[in-house]
Amino acid sequence: MTSAKRHTYRSAGEQLLKAAVLAVLLCIGQQASATITSISGSDELLSIDLPEGFVVTDAEQDGSAFLLENTVVPVSAAVRLYGAGTCSAADAAISDVLGRFKARGETESFSWRGQDCAISSFSASIGGLVSGYALAAERPQDKGFVVLLTWTPAQYASDCTNFMLSFLDSLNIDWGSFYAPGPVTEYVYPSGGDAVPVTLSIDGKTIRSELRENDAEAAEGLIEREYKVLCYYQQSKLWQEAWQRYYRMIFRDSFHRLQRASFDIYNALAPYCTDDTDLAQKLLTWTQGFSYERQQTASDFASLPSMLLGGGSDCDSRSLLLGVLLRSMNMDTVMFVSAEFSHALAGFVSTHPGHSFTVGDQEFLMGETTASGVTWGMIAQDMDDQSKWISVEFP
Helix, strand or coil, X not given: CCHHHHHHHHHHHCCCCCCCCEECCCCCCCCCCCEECCECCCCCCCEECCCCCEEEEEECCCCCEEEEEECCCCCEEEEEEECCCCCCCHHHHHHHHHHHCCCEEEEEEEEECCEEEEEEEEEEECCCEEEEEEEEEECCCCCCEEEEEEEEEHHHHHHHHHHHHHHHHCEECCHHHHHCCCHHHHHHCCCCCCEEEXXXXXXXXXXXXXXXXXXXXXXXXXXXXXXXXXXXXXXXXXXXXXHHHHHHHHHHHHHHHCHHHHHHHHHHHHHHCCXXXXXXXXXXXXXXXXXXXXXXXXXXXXXXXXXXXXXXXXXXXXXXXXXXXXXHCCCCEEEEEECCCCEEEEEEECCCCCCEEEECCEEEEEECCCCCCCCCCCCCHHHCCHHHCEEEECC
């Protein structure tokens, strides 16, 4: 793939958008044409956090391959597993799958999570002319490969590019990939580069940390792509699930980008805190002091790296920032969003008293990030109806 083609991926990445967990040890016990939002295999290490609305239309009996159709967007997909020793490299796995579809495309290899990967754009005749993308990744557990393909009728290719790339980007191949940028994002914005210094002032302490030079740009690119995916669901009955996936995708991408900052913040504050709730309160108070600023983007969502660099923010970006930082510090976190209130809250598990919402079998204290002086467990009285809030759970 030429450098010009690579720029095409970057342009699409800057526009992109969802998340549940589909284990690619797939289809055992699943019926063809059943709507998939989350299918878990025995180990959940090889999985795809699908955009909403996919159904299984066909599958190999041994679970080595299957076909999907989306009921919201005119996009199809296929997943194929290759055992160890079957293919020599990721680009060879893509070549084999494209050959089965009699597709033509350009392929470029790259590294993701220390594994051999490859990505391709292709065209083919599948019930008519289609355009699409393919991704292959080495599986660290057995050194086999997983290949994802996604395509749309050629006349929809421009409109559906973000959706197809989001599908590819939601692949997980190990536990760590649940907390790291996906393969498409890594391809467009490779890790590394110079460190960017970050200076934070929290609870009267000056904390010095760093980001990578492309963290803010990469995070913003993913947010805009995922927002465009989210927009497909405005009139769909799956809008709530799509909204949850939108924030999960941002959480996943941002977690690793903020890992160094999370470590440095914890080391600076934890020795002076009585318990986790005390530490969480210092972070809540810190976010309440951020400057309020609407983003001049389609998503109107501030990226978490840009916030650490001093950029403005709103309630949902602040709540997600707290979710990432506290989860990095081994606290159970959740985010609550409300269409009715046009608001977002942070939540974390604590034994301290206060107003809480129940998610699963856990009670989460509420955190208001936009009102100064408010502590965990305090919420406006007219917003305390949990039925009007959607919970966004993180890994």
